Amino acid sequence: MENTTEPTTGPQAAGLRETKKQRTRQQLAGTALELFLERGFDAVSVADVAAAAEVSKPTLFRYFPSKEDLVLDRFADHQDEAARIVRERPVGQTPVEALHAHFIAALAAHDPITGISDHPNVIAFQRLLYSTSSLEARIAHYTAREVELLADVLEAESAEALPARLAALYLVTARHELGRANWRRIEGGQSAAEAQEAAAAEADAAFATLAQGLDRTLTART
Secondary structure (H helix, E strand, O other), X not given: OOOOOOOOOHHHHXXXXXXXXXXXXXXXXXXXXXXXXXXXXXXXXXXXXXXXXXXXXXXXXXXXXXXXXXXXXXXXXXXXXXXXXXXXXXXXXXXXXXXXXXXXXXXXXXXXXXXXOOOHHHHHHHHHHHOOHHHHHHHHXXXXXXXXXXXXXXXXXXXXXXXXXXXXXXXXXXXXXXXXXXXXXXHOOOOHHHHHHHHHHHHHHHHHHHHHHHOOOOOOOO
């Protein structure tokens, strides 16, 4: 007869545990976001989230170090994005060109990370994010990690730590500020389609400005 019990040891068991942990994380974050959007971030406590998710506060904190991370955890999926784009760029392309091309493609796809998305759920999330001071402050934690990862890639190519870190700061900041400007367009009443042309032009101008300085020190991939 087939054994239907779950394994308790070995790679399969580890995979199952990780799947369960990820499912729990998603449940906690989803429950929290629903409460925050309904009542406002400051009006909901960690205890409220734990009760709604039917877990204890210590259990919640094992998954999320802070209340803000319940909202911002999804940003962790993008922390290595800039570094990955630069690391995997094609031969002959500079880091600035690689990030520029990726951002323009993301704009065309109305990727929420660019700020150009008029899906109601995205708009509600962005409004919560940009109207809550503690969330904006916590974003700095994720941004710092994004800079570190990109700087590591750039330094590996140039063997110069300071120029690599400065370049990473400029590039990561540009991506974030372009996204914020695009969100203001959507918040101001434009649709994603209406905001697309101006957003692309602004991105072209921003990356062109960066290229004028950074392409002197960040070389094309060979």
